[in-house]
Amino acid sequence: MRKVALVFVLAVLAPSLVLAWLAVRSLRDQQFLLERQQSLLYQGVTDSVAKSISDYISEQQREFSSQVDAFTSGKDPRSVASQFDQEIRAKSPLVEVGFCVTLSGNLICPTCPPPFNTPELRAFCLDNSAFLGNHETVQVYWNGNNSTKGAQNFNSFGSLNNSSLSQQKTPTDNQNFDSNAGGGQVQQQQTVANNLQSANNSLWAQQGSNLKMNRAVNPQKNNYKDIAANSAADLQDDNISKISPAEAEFGQLIGNDMDGMLARYLQNKLKLMFWHRQASDPDLVFGAQLNLSRLVGGLSGLVKPDPLLTNEIYVALLDDNAKPVALSCGFQAAWKRPFVATEIGESLPHWEVGAYLVNPDHINQLARTAKLTCGLLIATLVLAIGIGGWLIVADLSRQLALARQKTDFVSNVSHELKTPLTSIRMFSELLADQRVTDPVKQRSYLHIITAEAARLTRLINNVLDFSRMERGEKKYNFHDADLGKIACETAETYRPHLENNGFQMEFVLPPGELPVRADTDAIAQVIVNLLSNAEKYSNGERKISVEARQRDGPLPCAEVRILDRGPGVPHGSEEKIFEKFYRAHDSLSSGIQGSGLGLTLARQIARAHGGDVIYEPRAGGGSCFVLRLPLKMA
Numbered sequence: 079m080r081k082v083a084l085v086f087v088l089a090v091l092a093p094s095l096v097l098a099w100l101a102v103r104s105l106r107d108q109q110f111l112l113e114r115q116q117s118l119l120y121q122g123v124t125d126s127v128a129k130s131i132s133d134y135i136s137e138q139q140r141e142f143s144s145q146v147d148a149f150t151s152g153k154d155p156r157s158v159a160s161q162f163d164q165e166i167r168a169k170s171p172l173v174e175v176g177f178c179v180t181l182s183g184n185l186i187c188p189t190c191p192p193p194f195n196t197p198e199l200r201a202f203c204l205d206n207s208a209f210l211g212n213h214e215t216v217q218v219y220w221n222g223n224n225s226t227k228g229a230q231n232f233n234s235f236g237s238l239n240n241s242s243l244s245q246q247k248t249p250t251d252n253q254n255f256d257s258n259a260g261g262g263q264v265q266q267q268q269t270v271a272n273n274l275q276s277a278n279n280s281l282w283a284q285q286g287s288n289l290k291m292n293r294a295v296n297p298q299k300n301n302y303k304d305i306a307a308n309s310a311a312d313l314q315d316d317n318i319s320k321i322s323p324a325e326a327e328f329g330q331l332i333g334n335d336m337d338g339m340l341a342r343y344l345q346n347k348l349k350l351m352f353w354h355r356q357a358s359d360p361d362l363v364f365g366a367q368l369n370l371s372r373l374v375g376g377l378s379g380l381v382k383p384d385p386l387l388t389n390e391i392y393v394a395l396l397d398d399n400a401k402p403v404a405l406s407c408g409f410q411a412a413w414k415r416p417f418v419a420t421e422i423g424e425s426l427p428h429w430e431v432g433a434y435l436v437n438p439d440h441i442n443q444l445a446r447t448a449k450l451t452c453g454l455l456i457a458t459l460v461l462a463i464g465i466g467g468w469l470i471v472a473d474l475s476r477q478l479a480l481a482r483q484k485t486d487f488v489s490n491v492s493h494e495l496k497t498p499l500t501s502i503r504m505f506s507e508l509l510a511d512q513r514v515t516d517p518v519k520q521r522s523y524l525h526i527i528t529a530e531a532a533r534l535t536r537l538i539n540n541v542l543d544f545s546r547m548e549r550g551e552k553k554y555n556f557h558d559a560d561l562g563k564i565a566c567e568t569a570e571t572y573r574p575h576l577e578n579n580g581f582q583m584e585f586v587l588p589p590g591e592l593p594v595r596a597d598t599d600a601i602a603q604v605i606v607n608l609l610s611n612a613e614k615y616s617n618g619e620r621k622i623s624v625e626a627r628q629r630d631g632p633l634p635c636a637e638v639r640i641l642d643r644g645p646g647v648p649h650g651s652e653e654k655i656f657e658k659f660y661r662a663h664d665s666l667s668s669g670i671q672g673s674g675l676g677l678t679l680a681r682q683i684a685r686a687h688g689g690d691v692i693y694e695p696r697a698g699g700g701s702c703f704v705l706r707l708p709l710k711m712a
């Protein structure tokens with residue numbers, strides 16, 4: 079039993095409890111896992127909006143290039159370069175200022191210094207003439223061939239520049255930046271770029287690592303990072319912008335590309351420029367500074383979530399100060415920080431697309447429901463395992479007790495069979511050998527043999543009846559009978575045996591009949607079993623009473639009460655004595671033989687008649703066993 083319990087604890091209970099504990103632990107992370115799933119989903123949305131914004135700007139840049147081509151078509155570019163600003167502004171509402179500069183830094187248009195037509199021109203010249211003239215290096219965000227790069231292609235500064243610079247050819251001898259245009263201009267321009275390459279590589283390699291900037295937008299998804307097992311380094315990496323500026327002159331940036339865009343911050347304001355040059359005159363660079371608010375106006379149509387997610391998130395375009403500049407339809411979020419955000423890239427450096435939750439409590443609610451469901455499941459599972467375990471252990475101990483009782487039963491029955499057989503054999507041998515001549519003694523021996531044979535028969539009948547009942551094969555022959563008469567006749571047949579053993583027997587019978595429907599033999603067997611017990615368990619006063627009477631009440635019944643003055647049934651065993659094989663007086667300790675079947679049979683027979691056998695302690699000491707059968711109504 080102890081071994082089975084140990085196996086149960088080790089193989090079932092302990093692993094179940096460990097699993098339950100792990101499940102409870104994982105419940106705590108439920109919200110973070112949900113947030114993580116949601117953030118991956120929404121990140122996809124912001125990524126795609128950022129890409130479409132980047133693609134839109136590239137598209138504008140290509141359009142600018144074709145406008146430049148159209149502007150110079152059929153003309154000498156140098157002769158019309160000075161009117162470029164006016165022309166391009168008239169054609170493209172996106173352009174704030176158009177400019178034209180040679181690779182050597184000669185600004186042809188707009189003409190700086192004065193006369194200035196507009197304040198924009200004046201500011202442009204002030205801000206850019208030194209940079210475009212290659213006289214100063216500034217921090218720029220640069221994408222040499224933007225038309226082939228989308229939002230996903232944002233690399234760290236180093237990798238972007240290296241890929242661009244790797245297109246450049248082998249350096250040759252030093253040549254003047256301001257050399258004349260002509261058939262050798264492309265080669266010359268390449269040479270210029272090559273000469274700059276080595277300088278740039280070392281300059282940018284030094285600066286690239288130092289120019290990392292914090293992101294202004296701080297998405298909320300970072301909240302769960304620590305729990306999602308991300309290291310502090312990962313977390314820090316996420317807060318750092320993937321876009322880094324390069325410190326360079328205008329001529330350095332152009333390299334051998336034919337068009338491109340660049341962005342720079344001047345007094346914390348973003349300035350975006352397109353540039354383009356033609357193969358026919360690569361020394362001449364046409365460019366435009368864009369009007370940012372008009373560009374944003376064009377972008378606002380792209381700032382919208384996936385149609386399937388419109389009920390879940392709002393989308394906003396955030397500038398470098400994390401201020402929303404374009405919002406998706408119906409935007410109402412009062413949240414300062416977006417749930418997730420994606421940087422747009424070099425075309426709009428440090429601008430991001432952010433996704434805001436329509437209902438920020440939704441994730442909490444989902445997490446709470448998931449937690450509750452999982453918690454209930456775990457609790458039910460643990461409870462089921464506990465109850466199952468308890469039932470198994472209880473059943474096991476019941477089976478073990480039954481097995482023990484059966485073993486006791488076999489030894490008890492063997493003993494019960496052996497004792498009368500020994501007496502019968504001994505006395506019959508004495509009589510057969512005619513060693514006893516005294517007729518009184520002979521009669522007494524014959525009585526003993528008869529009594530022992532009866533005891534043997536009773537025992538065998540009990541065992542046979544019990545096995546019949548267990549198999550459900552016991553049959554009853556019901557007929558109308560008088561319970562008082564059955565009790566009296568049975569007790570009378572038992573009386574000689576009792577009196578021989580020194581018992582006094584008294585009868586209390588009712589004046590009239592006690593009509594019942596009964597199998598007389600079966601009821602007689604019950605009464606004999608009860609009388610036999612009264613005899614066995616009366617160790618002091620040898621007096622047995624048999625009372626038959628009618629019991630009135632809502633359900634009137636006939637009763638036979640068998641009373642003795644023995645020690646009575648020990649406390650706590652009053653009901654157990656009716657269980658099969660149960661013995662309150664152990665054969666070994668009490669010396670009283672028995673099989674533990676007598677009362678079991680008595681009760682089963684009584685119940686088959688619609689009645690019962692019960693035990694009551696007798697007033698003044700002793701036992702009182704009552705056989706009750708329903709009265710047969712007239």
Ligand code: ADP
Pocket residue numbers: 611612615642644645646647648655656660661662663664671672673674675676677678701
């Ligand atoms: P057994 O063969 O052991 O007598 P029973 O089923 O007849 O089996 O009785 C079950 C147990 O009930 C007995 O072992 C005994 O402990 C208790 N018992 C039965 N009758 C009496 C009685 N008259 N007085 C005291 N105890 C009794």
